């Protein structure tokens with residue numbers, strides 16, 4: 500048996516030990532909680548870092564895209580000259596979304612003018628002028644020139660009319676109306692734009708008459724308005740023209756041959772191929788139109804390239820430039836097809852100081868490049884255009 504004092508001593512010692520043990524346990528507990536907290540925090544921090552870097556990975560390309568967009572937004576338009584109020588003109592281009600009209604629009608815009616394009620998009624395409632949409636000097640109106648249009652402008656380039664035979668024969672009454680009533684509507688407002696002595700050779704009841712007679716009446720109207728109302732008039736007699744932005748299904752010979760050569764299909768020569776044409780590149784025509792508009796020549800002026808070739812020669816040249824293995828296929832002759840055509844451009848040279856400068860092969864290569872790209876573009880959309888034959892469509896057509 501332990502004595503009382505001894506017992507007290509033992510219990511005092513074990514109480515102290517207990518306290519010590521409890522103290523140590525408490526410390527260990529606090530340390531472990533603290534450790535856990537620190538651990539959790541570092542896990543949390545790691546996780547946050549990972550999330551942040553993931554967000555950064557996602558956001559950086561977006562930031563880049565925004566920077567590109569901002570850049571493209573500020574550099575959205577081709578460069579445009581600044582013209583003072585005195586030199587800047589308000590210019591209307593009818594058919595301005597078409598093949599020739601859109602190239603003319605580019606030149607007038609880049610020269611610093613205010614351009615209004617009017618087009619009913621029968622053969623024109625918004626895509627041809629999309630690079631100007633939104634520009635403060637540019638306006639696009641979806642309008643058919645057969646209906647009156649009242650706007651105030653300083654100059655009018657009246658180019659609205661289908662020019663390709665399959666297109667203009669598709670709806671002959673509409674073609675006639677566009678060239679006659681359309682011209683009348685352009686003359687109505689106060690403002691307007693083989694030698695020239697040749698009076699033409701037109702079968703008035705043939706399939707081409709809607710275009711040819713339409714153009715002739717249009718000229719008669721211009722001069723009637725000039726004489727009677729004092730309207731200032733310029734008349735360009737435009738000869739065969741080609742270049743980028745011709746419609747894929749245009750049906751004229753250059754676009755047909757290029758498309759056929761690119762697609763490895765036979766090049767369709769109508770008749771023997773001995774008929775001749777002389778082709779000008781579109782930028783030459785545009786320069787001629789602007790030179791004529793700004794001259795004081797009110798009588799008709801031929802704008803064309805006098806370098807004449809047979810259609811068979813064109814077929815062979817295009818085939819070679821494309822590097823195509825296509826054959827040449829002879830089809831029946833087109834009705835009323837002019838057998839020889841070559842402009843005499845002495846007057847344009849003398850009075851406008853203008854002549855074509857783009858060599859045929861250079862122009863053809865540019866057109867080939869354009870059509871190659873168009874084919875790629877359309878292949879992605881699963882649509883392969885076929886060259887349109889110069890045949891008249893059967894059945895009734897709308898002629899609104």
Ligand SMILES: O=C(O)[C@H]1O[C@H](OP(=O)(O)OP(=O)(O)OC[C@H]2O[C@@H](n3ccc(=O)[nH]c3=O)[C@H](O)[C@@H]2O)[C@H](O)[C@@H](O)[C@@H]1O
Nearest residue numbers: 662664738739740751752753755767768769774810833836
């Ligand atoms: O280029 C233009 O702006 C002109 O187009 C056509 O005149 P055309 O010379 O007959 O134009 P194309 O259809 O390109 O025909 C040129 C020649 O090539 C021939 N051709 C056409 C297409 C084809 O696939 N194969 C072919 O041999 C035609 O028969 C014609 O002899 C219009 O009649 C003109 O009024 C218009 O100004």
